Amino acid sequence: MELLKLVIVDDEPILLQGLIKTYDWSGMGFQVAGTAQSGEQAIQVIKEVKPHVVLTDIRMKQITGLMVMEEIQKTDLECLFIVLSAYRDFDYAQQACDLGAFAYLLKPIEDEKLQETMQGAYKTCVEKMKNEAKYESWENLLVKDSNSFLQVVVQKYVQNRIPQERVEEVFKTLEDVPGNGQRFITVCVEIDLAYKITNSLEYEASRFALIKLLEEVIGAAFFYWKIEGDEGDAFIIRTEDKGAVRKLKSLLEHVKKNEQSPVVASISKPYKGVEGIRRSYLEARRLLEMASMSGASALTASEDVEVPLAEETGGDNDALVVNAVRRNNTKELKEAFIHLIYSLPSDEEKQCRCLQQVMLKTEFMLQESYGLTEAIEEKFRKYYYNLENLSGAKTVDVCYKILCSAVEERMKAAQKMETKYFKEYMSEAMTYIDEHLQDEDLSIVSVAAHVYLNPVYFGRVFKNMCHMTFKKYLMQQRMEKAKKLLESGNGSIGEICDAVGIYNPSYFSHLFKQYTGKLPSEYKKEYEG
The missing domain is CATH 1.20.272 (Zinc Finger, Delta Prime; domain 3)
Structure with a gap:
């Protein structure tokens, strides 16, 4: 296990030494890389040591633990703060949370709670370090294969899955910002959908041949990004050629002559800048839609014609x-x-x-x-x-x-597919619920995680198969178990509360009465000698 750096701060020397020597920090994944007996000293030590985690008392003279957190946040240092206090002071806890504290612990520290908190901090730090390593690897990959990366970014951008600001950042990172002389033109070409009805066997083959031919003829004349989507493929051309639209029209005429199947095509006007990439794509998509509806084999727009985009007319x-x-x-x-x-x-x-x-x-x-x-x-x-x-x-x-x-x-x-494919999942889930009714934190999230399903999807399948919500089923199982325990006469109300995961007796009594119409004590009397 790689040991992470820990700084411990407390203005009471005896307590500070106790924190250092009492706990097995290395066993929790940390080495004590620095200590401080005041807020001022803590700021200096943290800046020098650059720890992964800081364990600090909140109440210190002059500069408090909260003030230390505020000061470190002004720097570019990134470390987790775990704050300690001998006072059950909600305001302090709230302020610490507002400042982004990882955890808030009360003195005297419970060994088990400290162990759990430090393990969580260690896991968070290691995950962050891994992500940073991935980011560095991502940057290296970006530089090595910029064209392939831009292909992915541009596709997500025109499909409205990445904001323009992010795309501009990518171009800047690659030092490839579109110049004033560059323009973006989108070409959309598709086999008429109606052809699929009358010639379904030939449709896919014709479409494949069409796309391959376009890649060949457009690629020979221009640099392009190919955008694949449910509504057909598109080619976004990046060029400084002022006669590009005319040349593209000529290329499309050549393609249409070589195709036996009915071809529908569109060409956008040329647009500048990163925003022009998406503008040209949306315009070409809209023109292709209009060509398909009107029965035209191809559509382009002159410079003085404004094409209403799908987004600007309420979407596709x-x-x-x-x-x-x-x-x-x-x-x-x-x-x-x-x-x-x-x-x-x-x-x-x-x-x-x-x-x-x-x-x-x-x-x-x-x-x-x-x-x-x-x-x-x-x-x-x-x-x-x-x-x-x-x-x-x-x-x-x-x-x-x-x-x-x-x-x-x-x-x-x-519903039939879900019943067929997820029957075993639901059986496993119900077994897990029955075995963990005493767990107060039992929830749809924990049960879904146990059977490796998304919680939202699990909830829907559960309701379809059980004809009730997960929440209702869980409450039903808890109340039925409580009834059996009360009927057998084994255990006090408090013990029964623990057995069904509802630790507040008053709340349990309220729920039980809602479910049975009787208080637990009334229900129990019916089954006594």
Whole structure:
């Protein structure tokens, strides 16, 4: 075990020596690297030694332990403070916590409590040191392979998963800040989704060939980052060529001539700066969406035309609808569908085409995940077959009903899958609950951790399988155990409280009466001789 540096501070010499000599600091992972008998001396020692942890008394003459913490925080030193006090003073504890103290211990120190606190401090320090080492390794990797790293950063940035400020920091770190002469242009090219319905076997092969061809022809002429996503791939070009848009149009014409399948494409206007990366991407995505809806094979925008971006018009309504179905959320689906309806163009033919795009995307999502039963698939087929005979209003009604049916089927399928795959998990969880009812800290978090599941997900599966919340089940088990103990006549009320993990007798009596309608003493009398 690597020993970390510890500084101990107390203005009482006898107490200070007691702290140094009484405890097995090395056994807890520390070496006493410095001591101080005043706040002033403590500040000086901490600055010289640079310890990982400082154990300090709060109440000292002139400069208190809290003042020491405040002074060290003004420096670039980073160490954990564990504060001691002989007074049960909540204000001191609160101030120490406000200043970021790792722990607050009362004198005389309980050996077990000190051991637990120091182990926690050691673990925190070691974890921090590991993270710092990872960060240093990350920086080295960043410098060695900057292009690959930027590819990841740019993708997350345009998908709104990293703020612009962070991206600008990365460019500065790499000393690669976009110059005034550089522009960013995004190209989006996709096989028409409708082609997947009529030629599903050829669709994926055609799309793969298209992307490979684009990588070849665009890469030969420009530097680019390829952005992959659910809505198709995009190429963000970084260039100083003022004629880049014209050249890209020519390249796309070449690509379209070589493709047998229907190609839909868009090119953004050129934009400057880091903010221009995302602006060009959103514009190209919006143009591709408009091209798909209108049936155009390609769309670009002239310099004097302002393209409304998806974000500025309330978000990608298609994606909102598809994601609501993906999450099996009927309320979210209703809200997303209303947003979609209000965003539809006034032309009825275009309205129907917009809704068709949403239905296509939803069906593909169902194919790739679950919930596309024969009945739902048949509803999609009938919708496509009768598309030309449906009015705008009727199309809206039909689409919404199909989407709602899809959500219902996915919810049924999800519950069946959860019951099938997590039956053993729930059995293990219930056994663990029964064996730890006496633990006051037993919670959904601790039980979920025991069976290696996310607490939120565990809670949902638990409720679906047990038909009650975890909290209600835990209380039920505790009360049933309490009833059995009272019926057997073994143990006092206090002992029963301990056995069911509710250590406050008054609170236990209140809960027991709520559960049974009787106080524990009344319930016990019914089973006495």
